[in-house]
Amino acid sequence: MASVILGILLVLVPLPLSTEAQFGGNLTLGNSSTANDQNSSWLSPSGEFAFGFRRMGAGAYLLAIWLEKIEDKTIVWSANGNSLAPEGSKVQLTADGGLVLTDPRGRELWSFGLTGTGLTYAAMLDTGNFILASANHVNLWDSFNQPMDTILPTQQLNLGANVKARYSEMNYSTGRFLFALQTDGNLVLYATPAPRVVSDAYWATNTITAGRIGFRNGTILNTITAEPVPTSGYYQRAILEYDGVFRQYIHPKTANSSSGWPMHWSMVSSPVPSNICTRINRDGTGACGFNSYCTLADNQRPRCQCTPGYILLDLTNEMNGCRQDFISQSCDGSRPEKDQFALRDMLNTDWPQSDYEVSESKTEDWCREACLADCFCVVTVFKDGNCRKKKIPLLNGRKDSSVGGKALIKVRIDDSTLTSIGNGQKKNKNSTLINQATHMRTFNYQELQEATYGFKEEQGRGSFGIVYKGVLRSEDTNLVVVKVLATMTGESEKEFEREVSAIGQTNHKNLIKLLGLCNEGQHRLLVYEFMSNGTLADFLFGASKPRWYRRIEIACDVARGLSYLHEDCTKHIIHCDIKPQNILLDGSFTAKISDLGLAKLLMANQTRTTTGVRGTRGYLALEWFRNMPISSKVDVYSFGILLVELICCRKNYEPEVKIEAQIVLVDWVYDCYHDESILELVESDEEASSDIKRVKRFVMTALWCI
Structure with missing residues (x-):
């Protein structure tokens, strides 16, 4: 094995396959593996790396490569993060298709077309590279040349290669950040805040080398980190994490009480960039999504938080932005509503790309009154006598001592979703909504727990909950899906009320039928008819x-x-x-x-x-x-x-x-x-x-x- 150089070295062309011994346990044409809880993985000769299916939730699997001998079995590469494979899916090595992943119905979920012919075998190498090769060991395809979010020692990137962050810590679909080795030799980090916009790089090596460096085996473009790194006894990886920061880690290959080595991955270099919150300065959502702001936590990780009066768009990913949780100020001239709003103070906070009006040489009181009187103003920032009005969506938010000034956030004083009765008491609307939906059945929680076999077979998930397949044994049409709403925030309660109220008043062949609900204690569940052909997204984009x-x-x-x-x-x-x-x-x-x-x-x-x-x-x-x-x-x-x-x-x-x-x-x-x-x-x-x-x-x- 090639020795590990300081840091993660990026070179222009792949090295040749090193030794014949790495091909022990080759996989020949026709070999396959099925996604289920009992499936076996394909190991490298040393058993350190494995290739196969990893369970990501009930009935959903990720085709991946991981470190087999450490406790958390860290994933270092994946194939189908954007489309998880249902249980029963199969990955097979074929002469005409190469490595092909199909669902239980035989529909292709992922594959890689080979550039050459003569595929004979596949192998999981001790470097962490999974290869497809010919009889004379010519490398036809390998995972190292299709990087995801992680780079391993000896792995090399060609000019034009990209490393893409995943969506969140446990979601391996494509996220918002990109690490690129440009064709001019520059290493850059980009944020992709919206489909039509790619912001300028928020970090770059500025190593423009085109025409000046010979592109040959072993040419090193750049060393990302210069700190000394152990060369033996440790696993290493460098990863563009879901928060947009590039970090390098080590982990002991063996750990016991006498060694004193930690059981977890340890960061061995400074994160790049050191503070992503303030580093992204171009148009776009910034390090966090719309209507949120970024702060650097004690562990040097960026944290995304919603602006006061706003809630997360996606409870599973705080970096995906926030939305307003109150009715906006009316711009109807006959209803100024100024007295129904107040301003919340936040020091050292700004959204620099959201200004639509700047007034100089003003006082803070003037700034407050101007925002309250302006229906378009959702935030105003007062700094050094300047008043900057901002409107939705709030972009590129950050809170840091280097920002200075004071942000004044407009929120509605009273926007309760509960109906007032009596002496200031409040009555929950659920009982009214349930009475309105008279054709629906009311279930208890235990019934639905049994119907779904303990919420075992997941059908999908969204911002507010998870959907499971179930069977109502006492019904003629017994297949159903049960939507379990999250109970951690008041927003899930609002979703429950909205859905019951909306669907309870509908009856049409092109609307999903709500069969019943459960409103028991903290449990909020909705029961729908089962749709055997799934979503239009699965049908259309397969x-x-x-x-x-x-x-x-x-x-x-x-x-x-x-x-x-x-x-x-x-x-x-x-x-x-x-x-x-x-x-x-x-x-x-x-x-x-x-x-x-x-x-x-x-x-x-x-x-x-x-x-x-x-x-x-x-x-x-x-x-x-x-x-x-x-x-x-x-x-x-x-x-x-x-x-x-x-x-x-x-x-x-x-x-x-x-x-x-x-x-x-x-x-x-x-x-x-x-x-x-x-x-x-x-x-x-x-x-x-x-x-x-x-x-x-x-x-x-x-x-x-x-």
Whole structure:
């Protein structure tokens, strides 16, 4: 094995495979492994590294490489973080496809096309590299050349290679941060705050080497860290962590009471950058998401917190931003509402990219009054006699002693979601909502625990809870799904009330049917009909392309369901979160709108309302970010995005697309429509291509919606 140089060294080209002994335990063509709790992994000759399936939750598996001999079995590479494999999935080595991961139905979830031919075997090496090779040991593919978030000793990055942070500590889907070795030789860290925007680098080596350094074996571009690192007896890894900071760690290979070595990974170099909170200074969300701010904790890790009056968008990931938890100040001139708001003080806090008005030589009192009187102002920062007004969304927030000044946060004084009765007492609305939904059955918690076999088979999860498959033995239609809402915050209570209130007033074939609920103590559960063909996202973005005529029917189903919500309910309903993940398909592939937990109910004579931002980034209409009243048109916008995804059978944002103009699907669709080249959108789809007039009509409709 090559010796470990100081730090993690990045070189231009891969070294040749070192010794024949590393190929012990080769995997030959036809070898396979199945995702289940009893599956075996493929080990390296020393047994230090393993390749196989890791269980990430009930019924969900990650195809990964990990360190086998340490207690936490740290994952150093993964294949399918963006699409976990259900139980029963299989990974197999085949001559024509290489390494292929398929779900229980045989649909491809992940694979890597080989650049050469003659695949004979695969091997897990003691370096942590998993390779596919020919009979004469030519390396056809290896995991080292497809890095995820981790770099191991002897691993090398080619020019143009990227290392991508994962979404959160336990979620291995792609996150917001990128470590890149640019083609000019510069090592940079980027934040990707939004699909259309990539901020400038927040850290770089500034080693522009193009044309000056020979690109040859062993050429070292840069040493990331210079601290002495043990060269034996320790595992090492460098990782771009989910918080956007690049860190290097060591862990003893063997640990016992006499050695005195720690059992955990120890950081052996300063984090890069040392303070990401203040380092990111360009447009975008910054180190944390919208409407939050970043502080550096005692352990040198950035921590993201919501601005007062705001709550997390995603309870599983504090870095994903926050949304307003009160009704915004009205911009209706007849309702100034100034006396219904107050300002909360926060020292050394700022959102430098959110200014829309700056006033110089003012007092703090003047600054306070100016923000309270301005319906667009959600925060004002007073510093050195200057008053800076800011509006939603708040970008690039940070709290640090170097920031200075004072932030004044506008919050509504009283925005209770409970109904007042008597002498200031408050009555919970749940009982009223349940009475309204008279066709629903009330379950006790034990019933649903038994129906789901102890909440064993997870079907999915979202911001507010987890969904499990269950069986109601006493019912004719006994398959159900049970949504267990989180109980840790008041927001989950609001979601429960909204969903019961919204769905309890609906009855339509294109809306998911709510069969019953449990409202027992701290337990909030909703029971829905089981949809055997899963979500539209799984159906649409899988390995095989759904038939064009099936996609037409799904589009019409969703449109019918939305029309019913917007026009035909006693109380008109704005869904607020239309996306493929919230469209479910029954056994006949009829589409049904689900997840009304973010819905907003309108009175029969009401067309607009004010509310904090709700929904999913990428499907949000602009009025959400302009502090404007919203109407059913926000759902129409989201439907437009969904419709272009149905037409083209791909996600709206795909950064891996080779042609830059096609990365954002809506932009490409608009260009094709403008240039009268609609056929390009469906040229690989024979059915759609033969129905091009309807394709064009659907494209026009989608663009009108957007």
